[in-house]
Amino acid sequence: MNKYLSVQTKKIIGKILFYGLVFVLTIIFISPFLVMVLTSFKTNNDAFTIPVKLLPREWVAENYPAALAAIPYFKYMGNTAFITFVSICGQLLVTPMVAYSLAKIKWKGADIISGLVMATMMVPITVTMVPMYKIYSMLGLTNTYVPLILPAFFGKAFYIVIARQFFAGIPNSLLEAAKIDGASEFQRFYKIALPLCKSVMTTIGIYAFLDAWSDYLYPLIFITKPDRYTLSLGLQQYMSEYSVDWARLMAAAVVFVLPVIICFAVFQKNFVEGIATSGLKA
Amino acid sequence: MKRRKLNQTQRDFVNGLLFASPWIIGFFAFSVYPLISSLYYSFTKFNAVTSPEWVGLDNFIDIINDSLVWKSLGNTLFMVFVSTPVNLFVALLLASIVCSNFKGRGFVRTAFFLPSIIPMVAATMVWIWMFDPTYGYINNVLSWFGINGPAWLMDADYTKWALVIMGTWNTGTTMLVCMASLQSVPKSYYESAEIDGAGKISKFFNITIPCIAHVLVYQAVLGMINAFQYFQQVYIITTANSGVKGGGAAGGPENSILMYPLYIFRNAFSYLKMGKASAMAWLLFIVVALMTIIMTKVTKKVTENAGGE
Numbered sequence: 001m002n003k004y005l006s007v008q009t010k011k012i013i014g015k016i017l018f019y020g021l022v023f024v025l026t027i028i029f030i031s032p033f034l035v036m037v038l039t040s041f042k043t044n045n046d047a048f049t050i051p052v053k054l055l056p057r058e059w060v061a062e063n064y065p066a067a068l069a070a071i072p073y074f075k076y077m078g079n080t081a082f083i084t085f086v087s088i089c090g091q092l093l094v095t096p097m098v099a100y101s102l103a104k105i106k107w108k109g110a111d112i113i114s115g116l117v118m119a120t121m122m123v124p125i126t127v128t129m130v131p132m133y134k135i136y137s138m139l140g141l142t143n144t145y146v147p148l149i150l151p152a153f154f155g156k157a158f159y160i161v162i163a164r165q166f167f168a169g170i171p172n173s174l175l176e177a178a179k180i181d182g183a184s185e186f187q188r189f190y191k192i193a194l195p196l197c198k199s200v201m202t203t204i205g206i207y208a209f210l211d212a213w214s215d216y217l218y219p220l221i222f223i224t225k226p227d228r229y230t231l232s233l234g235l236q237q238y239m240s241e242y243s244v245d246w247a248r249l250m251a252a253a254v255v256f257v258l259p260v261i262i263c264f265a266v267f268q269k270n271f272v273e274g275i276a277t278s279g280l281k282a
Numbered sequence: 283m284k285r286r287k288l289n290q291t292q293r294d295f296v297n298g299l300l301f302a303s304p305w306i307i308g309f310f311a312f313s314v315y316p317l318i319s320s321l322y323y324s325f326t327k328f329n330a331v332t333s334p335e336w337v338g339l340d341n342f343i344d345i346i347n348d349s350l351v352w353k354s355l356g357n358t359l360f361m362v363f364v365s366t367p368v369n370l371f372v373a374l375l376l377a378s379i380v381c382s383n384f385k386g387r388g389f390v391r392t393a394f395f396l397p398s399i400i401p402m403v404a405a406t407m408v409w410i411w412m413f414d415p416t417y418g419y420i421n422n423v424l425s426w427f428g429i430n431g432p433a434w435l436m437d438a439d440y441t442k443w444a445l446v447i448m449g450t451w452n453t454g455t456t457m458l459v460c461m462a463s464l465q466s467v468p469k470s471y472y473e474s475a476e477i478d479g480a481g482k483i484s485k486f487f488n489i490t491i492p493c494i495a496h497v498l499v500y501q502a503v504l505g506m507i508n509a510f511q512y513f514q515q516v517y518i519i520t521t522a523n524s525g526v527k528g529g530g531a532a533g534g535p536e537n538s539i540l541m542y543p544l545y546i547f548r549n550a551f552s553y554l555k556m557g558k559a560s561a562m563a564w565l566l567f568i569v570v571a572l573m574t575i576i577m578t579k580v581t582k583k584v585t586e587n588a589g590g591e
Contacts, residue, residue, distance in 0.1 A: 022379055022390060029393045032408045032451065035419050039411065052422040098305040107291075107298030117305065120313045122574040124511050126546045127563040128316035130323060130556050135315075137330065154308020185297040214401030216514055221551065232403045239407075239522045246411050253404040260399055268392070271399070272458055 040064070040251035047247050063251035067238075070248060073255070075227065076234040083148050083230065084212040090152030091159055091208040092201060098155045099163035100189050104175060114164065121157040125217060133221055147222040148215065148230075152208070159204045166200040167193060203270040206263060213260065231256050317567070324561035329554035341561035350537065350545060351562065357442065358542040361512050365446045366505040370498065373453040377460035378486075398454030406518045409448045410435060435519060438536035445539065448515065456501055463497040464490065496580065503577040507570055513543035520544070542566060 039047055040063050042056040049057075068074065102110050102117070136147045170193055178188050216232040223229060226237075235256065238249040264271060288296065299306075324341055326334035345351050380391045397405065412419045413434035421431030432440040471489050480488065491498075516539045520532060532548055533540025543566065550559035 018382075019384070022384070025376070025379070026390050026393045029397060029451065031419070032397065032405070032412065035412055036404075036408050048417055050416070052417055052419065054419070094304045097301045101298045101301030105294055105298040105301060107295045109295070109298055109302065113302055113306070116309060118578075119574065120309060122507060122570055123313055123317065124543070124563065124566055124570055126511065126513075126543045127320050127560075127567045128312065129547075130550050130560050130563070131316035131319040132312070133330075133550075134319075134556075151308065151312055153304065154312065155305040160305065185293075185301075189301070210399055214403070216401075216403050216518075220517075232401065235403050235407065236518070236521065244522070246417075249407060250411070253407060257400055257404050260401065261396070264392075264396060264399060271395070 036250050036253055036257070039247055040254050042247050044245050044247045063247045064255070067248040067251040068255070070245075071234050071237045071252075072227070073231075073234065073252065076229050076231045079145075079228060080213060080230040080232075083145050083215075084209055086145075086149045087152040087212040088205055088208045090149065091156060092205055094153055094155040095159045095163050095204055096167075096194055096197065096201065097189070098160050099167050100193055102160070103164045103167035104170070104172075104189075104193065105185065117157045117160050121161075129217075129221055136222060142222050143225045143228055144222075145228075148212075148218050152212075156208075156211075159207060163197070163200055163204060166197050170196055199270065202267065206267050206270055209263060210260060320560040321564055323557055324564050325557075326560075327555075327557045329556055334557065337557065341558045344558055345562055345565070350533070350540065351542075353537050354533070354540045354542040354545040357538065357540055358510060358512070360442050361445065361449075361541065362506050362509040364442075365449045365512075366502060366509050368446055369449050369453050369456065369505055370502055372450045373456035373501070374460050374498070376453065376457045377464055378490075380457070380461055381464045394457055395454035397451045402514055403518060405452075406448070406515050407522070409444075409451075410519060410522055413444050435523060435539075436535060438534070438538040441534050441538040445515065456505070459497065459501060460494070463494040467493040500577065500580045503573060503580060507573050507577070510566065510570055510573070511543055513541045513547065516541050516544050517547065 038055060041059050041061065043058065043060050043062075046053075046057050101107075102114050132147065133142070136142050141147060174192055175188050178192050183191065214232065215230070219230045219233050223233060229237075235249070235252060238245055238252060323334055325336060325338060327337045327340070328334040376394045380387060380394065415421060415431070415433040415436055418434070420434070424431040434440050434444045467490060471493070472485055475485050475489055516534065519539065520534050523534065524532070532552065533544070542562070546559050546562045546566070549555045549562065
């Protein structure tokens, strides 16, 4: 009886500890989001008053219109949206073609190229940035969106790897049946393989959206004219003075992050699948 | 004249090449060309305006004699050998939590994963604000427990630890990979261990860890490769804090967060020593390439363990 009780108590204590740990960790992980949102509803004076209160002393929404007016926010958002849209189109056009070649066409290069695709993922951007800057500035293409958009039309390794894995799972018999019916390679790709990979294309589209929307380094290197800025660069304008207006900055950040959160809420499943199957991103 | 018809192998070759051609062109334009020309640049001296002028090994001699290079290398190695293991540990902890059954599991998983897709600029700015010594949330929460928090990003002794904390918030993707591998451990292993009377902890170390070891090693090497290239966050932090008292200049307080790649970037685009930057970058590339080779070896093991593809 005693022993039974102690096992029971042990179990209960274990459960309490587990839930306690989960609770604390969850709070820690969502706290930056809370800080962002709560600060955005404080007055700037409130944010800089001791003692610091978690909740705003007085809830105000004025930071939002003020933040969006302080910098050409909507212009930057338009710039970012344009780059993002074109990048997604480029990736969705090229990725399936390349992935199909690597997974479904039997040719000598497939293995070599697959290896090279993996290898390029590891080339540090710091190695390539100086020559790319040099060549783009020689062509007079800095302060245009060409350096940000062009790479999308040549495929990104991470997306190709995900798509290749998916294509590899399509039964060869399907493609061979079409071949016997006289379908060309392109028709087999376009009419049979492509319609089967809607979900993986969605996943890639989402990643392309996130990558382009959040990109910081390329705009930083290639865009110096303020009216060409993307949101990533624009956000820093709140910080360039001696004091940072944190309440406004957080409001601007909330608006910047919101599309990403919405995207996640809608396509949650695709995020998990893409990463879990490829195991690539760290 | 009769045109010779291509046989199947030849046709496949042409088609394969054609379908893959965008990537192949991009590979030469965006990887091969920059790699080779930056190797050439590393033996030259030039800025954005002048054209490269051959200087032999001058850049490399300059690098060896530049104390900031060594300082930045030390900072980067800190990220590689401290931040990476911490991140992996956190990711594994989060993954094992999310793999167990409890109410609200979906919400918790979202809370753990979501940070990793937040645009880095926004995320870094929130952390700069939270780390504010006086008005930041972190030190205020610490003060509830009577802890007098450090100045974090303003104090050279704590800057890197602040980065480590920031990094753990970003382990969502690693967590998902760990989760997938945890779920792939056969249940029967645990069951037979239970019959032998194994406890939870013993099961974790004797079954779980060995079963997912290859994934952990792979993620560790990948994490280290990424840590060698870690710099956008510190660029944002140093730029944001450069006007603030105690924030330090180009490399944070006492250059304590001047990462090696950040120093490359500063050399290239702030000091316009593009030759030196290229030389530094190539040294980094060699290190990363070596680590990649190690990782490919591990990858092979991963596929072998998974029964081959």
